[in-house]
Amino acid sequence: MSTIVGAIEPESQGLLALVGVTHDxxxxxxxxxxxxLWQLRILDDEKSxxxxxxxxxxxxxxxxxxxxxxxxxxxxxxxxxxxxxxPLVTAFADALRRLGAHxxxxxxxxxxxxxxxxxxxxxxxxxx
Numbered sequence: 001m002s003t004i005v006g007a008i009e010p011e012s013q014g015l016l017a018l019v020g021v022t023h024d025x026x027x028x029x030x031x032x033x034x035x036x037l038w039q040l041r042i043l044d045d046e047k048s049x050x051x052x053x054x055x056x057x058x059x060x061x062x063x064x065x066x067x068x069x070x071x072x073x074x075x076x077x078x079x080x081x082x083x084x085x086x087p088l089v090t091a092f093a094d095a096l097r098r099l100g101a102h103x104x105x106x107x108x109x110x111x112x113x114x115x116x117x118x119x120x121x122x123x124x125x126x127x128x
Contacts, residue, residue: 005107005112006058006105006106008057008104012055013052013054013119014054014055014057015037015054015055015056016056016114017057017092019058019060019061019064019089019092021060021062021084021089022065022078022079022080023078025080025084026088027087027088029088030088030089030091030092030095032128033092035099036126036128037049037056037126038050038099038100049101050099050100050101053101054101055101055102055104056096056102056104057104057105058089058096058105059112059114060085060089060106060108062079062085063079064079065078082108082109085108090108
C-alpha cells in the first residue's frame with residue numbers, strides 16, 4: 001500500500017518542481033532559483049505562482065543530471081552526492097515557503113511514484 005507524503009490538489013493550478021543538484025550549487029543558488037520559480041509567468045493568463053498562490057510540489061531528482069553521451073548506461077557524475085544535495089533541496093523548499101508558497105515535498109532518496117497532469121503541456125528547465 002502506498003503512502004502519500006506530498007501532494008497538491010489536481011483541481012488547482014500548481015507546479016511540480018523536479019530539483020536536481022550539481023557540485024557547484026549552494027544555498028544562495030537554491031534561494032535564487034526558488035525566487036525565479038515563484039515569479040515565473042507560466043500559468044494561465046501569464047500569471048506566476050506568486051500571483052495566484054499556486055502550490056508547489058518539490059521532488060528531488062538527481063537523474064536530471066544523467067549523462068547519456070556515451071554508451072547505453074547513463075552516468076550521474078554531475079549530480080551532487082546525497083549529503084550535499086539533500087540540504088539544498090530543503091533550502092529550495094524553505095526559500096519558497098519564506099516567499100509565501102504552499103510547498104509539499106517528497107522524501108529525499110526514496111523510491112517514489114510521482115503522478116503529474118501536465119496542463120498545456122508546459123515543461124520548463126530553470127537554471128541559474
